[in-house]
Amino acid sequence: DDAKHLFFWFAESRGNPDEDPLILWMSGGPGASSVGFGLFQELGPCQMTGPGAAHFNEHAWNSKANVLFVDQPVRVGYSYSDDPATSLEETTEDMYQFLAAFVQRYPRFATQDFYIVGESASGSFVPALARAIDHRQSSPMAHLVRSSSKPDKGFGHINLRGIGLGNAQLSQALQWPGFFATGCTGDTPLFNASTCTALEEGLPECVRMLEICAGNTDVCDAVLAHCRQQSVGLIVEAGLNPYDFRLECQGMDNCYPQQAWTRDHLDSHEARRALGVAPDQQLNMINNQVYEDLIKSGFFAVDPVTWVEELLEKDYRVLVYVGNKDWFCNVEGERQMANSIRWRHQAGFRALSERPWVAGGGDAGTYKRHGNLAFAEIFDAGHMAPADKRVETLFLVNSWVNGTM
Structure with missing residues (x-):
């Protein structure tokens, strides 16, 4: 679509780029820049360390993979459009068209393994895109096109193998009980007894309402606002960082100074000139209008878990970390x-106990895998796990991709 311009950054593998897999990274929000967050603050080859300062990341995910960062939906980062996407369906279609064009332009990636990995609100973006790829490429028309085309031309084929979901929001109803278990159990609860009692008593009502509201945008928005006050609100009132409850929240910018450092760097005259970005093109590290548009269209009223189930039944690999x-x-x-x-294989997966996994010379977390579904807990990492535990998350992703975990 000539009206839509998606900005991307490609980090070629430091290993064997002609054979290593291609990973698409998708940041969440919805409305957060994958370049601004994923690339410069978490897993990219260059990380911001201060105002105007950056360093080489030896544990970047492109150590053994080609990694693609795309600012999506349009209007996020340096992506722009006169025809903005305002729903999950539209953003998914835009990303499918982008990927098809990308592998046509670079046909070697038509045969290399392809994975989609994302975090946070990308719990919707990632499985929606994977499902769209599967549906398009398994259709009778797609088979006809491939059978009549020269294989070396690619013709937009995407060799999807699996998806990774990092600290991802998929099901409000299924994940909501975790607030009590995380905040009020274990050796060092976050809250006192009275707060935990109130949190526990409010959980059944929120879970019930979240189950009922599925598919009804207006009702779900009201339910989420009510329930978040009883959960996320507790951390905010305590002055803690909801992305890492060990830390106090310092300033705006979502509790992290790296966001301002990255924004100032990407918005500089030197960066714009090097990237070929017009001087008057707006940079949106987080686009709140995109967020509002997607929420109004029912972004959080859908159930991406059913899409993950569909992908597993079709033998795609899924990692939840x-x-x-x-x-x-x-x-x-x-x-x-x-x-x-x-x-x-749900019964077999549920029956498995998690076991320790080791990286960086010590215990990195717990892990289990049955069939094509894997789950990994990463110790001492927050919402942006690749930033907090670079060695460990690189080891995890590489091991998952090559099938050793």
């Missing part, structure tokens, strides 16, 4: 969600 110091998408909620995924 979670930093265990996140409050927004907490570890107990993610664990509950993973165990609740309904697919042919």
Whole structure:
């Protein structure tokens, strides 16, 4: 679509770029820049360390993979359009068209393994896009086009193998009980007894309302506002960082100074000139209008878990990983969600106990895998686990991609 301009940054593999897999990274929000957050603050080859300062990231995900960061939906980052996407369906179609064009332009990626990985609100973006790719490429028309085309031309074929969901929001109802389990159980609860009692007593009502509201945008928005005050609001009132409850929240910019450092760097005259970005093109690290538009269209009223179930039944691989110091998408909620995924090997997956996994010279977390579904807890990491535990998350992703975990 000539009216839509998606900005992307490609980090070629430092290993064997002609054979290593291609990973698409999608940041959440919805409305957060994948370049601004994923690339420069979490897993990219260059990380911001201060105002105007950056350093080489030896544990970047492009160590053994080609990594693609796309600012999506349009109007996020440096992406722009006269015809903005305002629903999950539209953003998914835009990303499918982008990927098809990308592999046509670079046909070697038509045969290399392809994975989609994202975090936070990308719990909707990632499975929606994977499902769209599967549906398009398994259709009778797609088979006809491939059979009549020269294989070396690619023709937009995307060799999808699996998806990764990091601290991802998929099911409000399934993940909601995790707030009590994360905040009020264990050796060091976050809250006192009276707060935990109130949180526990409010959980059944919120879960019930979240189950009922599915598919009804207006009702779900009202339910979420009510229930978030009883959960996320507790951390905010305590002055803690909801992305990492070990930390106090310092200033605006979502509690992290790296956001301002990255914004100032990308918005500089030097960066714009190097990237070929027009001087008057607006940079949106987080586009609140995109967020509002998607929410109004029912972004949080859908149930992406059913899409994950569909992908598993079609033998795509799924990794759910979670930093265990996140409050927004907490570890107990993610664990509950993973165990609740309904697919042919659900019973076997649920029956498995998690076992320790080691990286960086020590215990990195717990892990289990049955069939094509894997779950990993990452110790001492928050919402942006690749930023907090670079060695460990790189090891995890590489091991998952090559099938050793």
